[in-house]
Amino acid sequence: MRALQPLLHDVMICVAAPAFAASPRDGQLRGASADGFYDHDRRLLHTLCLLIDGREPEPIGVRALGPDRVRFTSVHRYPSDRTDDPTLIVERVRTAGDGETVSLRNVGTVTRSLHLQLSFATDLADIADVKQGLTGRALPPSVEDADDDGGPALTWRSATGLARVHAAEYAAEPVVAEGSHGGTFTWSRVTLRPGCSWRIRLAVTGCAVPAPPGHPIAASPRVPWSEPLIRGDRRLIGLVRRGLADLRALRLADGSRSEDGQRGSADDQFIAAGCPWYLTLFGRDSIWSARMLLPLGTELARGTLWTLARRQGTVHHKAREEAPGRILHELRPTASRHGHGLRLPSRYYGSVDATPLFVSLLVDAWRWGLPDADVDALLPYAERAMQWIVATSDADEDGLLRYFPSPGGLVHQSWKDSADAVRDAAGRRIEPPLALCEVQGYAYEAATGLADLLVSRKETQQAQTLRDWARGLRARFTDAFWIDTADGPALRYVAIAVGRDLAPVSGPASNMGQLLSTGILDRDGCADVAAWLASPELNSGWGLRSRSAAVPGFNPLSYHGGSVWTHDTAIAVQGLCATGRHTEAAALADGLLEAAVHFSYRMPELYGGDARTDTSPAPLAYPAACRPQGWSAASGVAVLAALLGLRPDTPRRTLRLRPLAPSLLGALSASGLRLAGADLSVRVDVSGRTTVTGLPDGWGLDVEGVDVG
Structure with a gap:
């Protein structure tokens, strides 16, 4: 029987990138599901169980103390007591990237003599295996005695990882034992008088072996954006505040050196895609997070651009899908098998959209005031990226930016990258090669934006060449992507993609919402797209459905076949506001903000696309969705800027x-x-x-x- 991806809907996640911990709500790590402490995609510990007098404490509450910490509260009761009140309270505070503190407090009137045991185990699994629902064989640890540097410890080693748990602070030294499947810390007799407490702090550390060269590192404490003070809709205030807190925990930095000698630092920060599955550099995701946060400063954009520029493609490499000028899709410590025949190298370039988005991030950062020295230094990378876009499009028989995946790589190479992401109106899967609608918009926006930037640098001839190319792409797009329909809020809609021979893929989808801000649509096209986005087919009332609810195969909990993606809705709100479709924008924004209330403002990667009614229950997170997730957390700032209608223009100082x-x-x-x-x-x-x-x-x-x- 095939293993199934672990569900996360009831998992407590605390994160301090590149580390995180995933825990069930009672706090006991039992080696199941995604349980464990992680660092750099390596599971350091999957079992950490507490027994008191041979019994597990009874959980009574759990509370996040911040993005990186969570507190689990339990009680230990005694059948012989004359009261039903709990008299022994157990508190465990788990901190990502650090470890755990276990505290016992006797609030009763009787002295307790306790037998305590902490059990530990790990498989040192790669996160890709955990995501597939696989649990490896528990590894035997070795015991380290207490020394001047700390208390007793257990250490695990494998060919790919190293993990260590040691008693960093303790009231009494434990007896440490090792076995073939794990180890224990035991206290045979802990005397706890009324009103007294007992405490131990466990440090959990480890790493991948060998240490991945050039992999992202922990960011410096300094956050590369401002903290806004917002007054108005309380839901928007909560969404921005919680989102920025989560983004602080998702920061990573680049400590690598590129082939041309550019060195990163802990201040070259970017946002990891999401926790737990994607806590690393993802070109598309990190770019969108940085774009959304530009109203709070350009420093995050700068760090993101440099991190990706240092890894820009330089050669043709089939397995990595690398090409000169192409922008990285995904960076992992090691090559990984992701199931369903998908095997990705540690450095993988298989996305069709990260490259044009990289160009647009530089252009947007320039418009928001990125210093000229950074703009000029990054401009050659943007030009090389644009050369890849133009060359790839010109090589296509239809002159479109199309993707041709390599065997073993991602089948679909846009943000909708699941195997069944592209379906027609009959529900049939459509296979690549495909030219996606939003990708043509990204390419058009990149070309016109870069042309503006080049004009400011007196490169008028190159700018005109790009504008001519963009004009041709816009004409080809207009001819190929519109589908006429007799039913619906408008008489036509934009196809999600076109295949070979310019065959459009039927069925309304959310992708067309991402076109509004790119400039590839004319005024009438914007009006038609806005009508579809506002219709009940796509607007669930909680946000924008990824696929129309009126077509066969719609599934409100499908990854890309009907669910609502937070960032997708925010981008559509931005586009609607930018094109003057304020009523439609307000309707989508209201749904997103109302959903945020039900998620306590920590927006999941995606959630259910069921319709919102006066009596409908709260929206449900997709069961395996990342939370926190980078562009979801950044979406509050994107909506804020959209509602304020902010469009800066540095060259015109307006x-x-x-x-x-x-x-x-x-x-x-x-x-x-x-x-x-x-x-x-x-x-x-x-x-x-x-x-x-x-x-x-x-x-x-x-x-x-x-x-x-």
């Missing part, structure tokens, strides 16, 4: 504002934004009057639709 009318979602203000190094505040009051303070010297405002204070 801030364009098109805020949402307060009649739609209420008054809104934000201070602590960052523009060209200056602190910016924007306020839209209940009457629609807009006040902007803190504009950089020499900057002006371009505001429509509201009064300006």
Whole structure:
């Protein structure tokens, strides 16, 4: 029987990238599912069980103390007691990247004599195996006696990993024992008088073996964005606040050196894709997180761009799907088998969208005020990326940016990358080679944006060449992607993709929402797409469905066949606001914000696409969804910027504002934004009057639709 991917809906995850811990709600790690302490994709410990007098404590509560810590509370009861009240309280505080503290407190009136045992075991498994539901053979540990550097310890070694748990602080030294399947710390007699406590702190450490060269490292304590103060919709405030806290825990940094000598540092920060499955550098995901956070400064974008630039493709390599100019998709400590025939090398370039998104991140960062020295240094990498885009498109018989996956690699190479991500209106799987609609939009946006940047550098001829190419792509897109329909909110929609011979893939999907901000659609096209995004087929009431609910094969809990993706909805809100479709934007934003309430503002990677009604239950997270997840956590800032209508233009030194009318979602203000190094505040009051303070010297405002204070 095939092993199944572990479900995460009831798992407590604490993260301090590159480390995390995944725990059941009672705190006992039993070696099942995804249980364990992890670091750099390696499971260091999968069993950590506490027994008191031979029994497990009874759980009564669990609470996250921050993104990196969680507290489990249990009680230990005695049948002989004359009271039903618990008298022995057990608290375990688990901290990602550190270990665990176990505390016992006697709140009764009787002295207790306790027998305590902590059991430990591990398989030192790779996260890819854990994701497939595989548990390896438990490894035998070795015992280390207490010394000047710390208490007694257990150590596990394998060909691929090393793990160690030691008693860092303790009231009494344990007896340590080893076995073929694990080890124990035991205290045969712990006397605990009324009102007294007992405590031990366990340090859990380890690493992959050998240490992966050039792999991301822990970020410096300094966070590369500002902390905004928001007033307005309480749901938006909660979403931004919780999202930024999670993003702090998902930060990684680049300590590598590229072939041309560029060295990273702990301040070259980026956002890991998500925990637990993708706690590493993912080109597409890290780029989107950085784009969404640009209103809070350009430093994260800078770190993300340099991290990816140092790994930009330089040669043609079939297994890695590397090509000169191509931007990395995924970085792992080692090659991994992911099931279903998927085997990826540690450095893998198999995405069609990361490369144009890299170019657009540099352009957007330039518009938000990235210093000229960084723009000029990164520009050659963007030009090489654009050369890959143009060459790949020109080599296609239809002149589109299409992907041709290699055997063993990802079948679909966009953000919808599951094996059944592309289906037609009849529910049939459509196989590559495919040209996806949003990817053509990304390529168009990259070309036109880079052309603007080149004009600012007096490279007018190269800029004109790019604009001519983009104009041709837009014409080809318009001819190939629109599908006429007799039913629906508009008489046409954009196909999710076109295959060979320009055959469009039928069936409305959310992908078209990501086109709105790219410029590839004309005014009428934006209106038609907006109508579809607002329709009940795609708008679940909790956010944007990945696939229409009106077509066969719709599944509200399918990874890409009907679920709602947080970032996808936020990008659609951005596009709707940017193209003046404020009513549709407000409807989608309201659904996303209402869903956020039910998830305690920690938005999962994706969640169920069931319709929201007056009596419907709260939305359900996809059972194996990452949470926290990078672009989901960043989506609150993206929605904030969209509702305020912020569109900066550094070369013209102008801030364009098109805020949402307060009649739609209420008054809104934000201070602590960052523009060209200056602190910016924007306020839209209940009457629609807009006040902007803190504009950089020499900057002006371009505001429509509201009064300006």
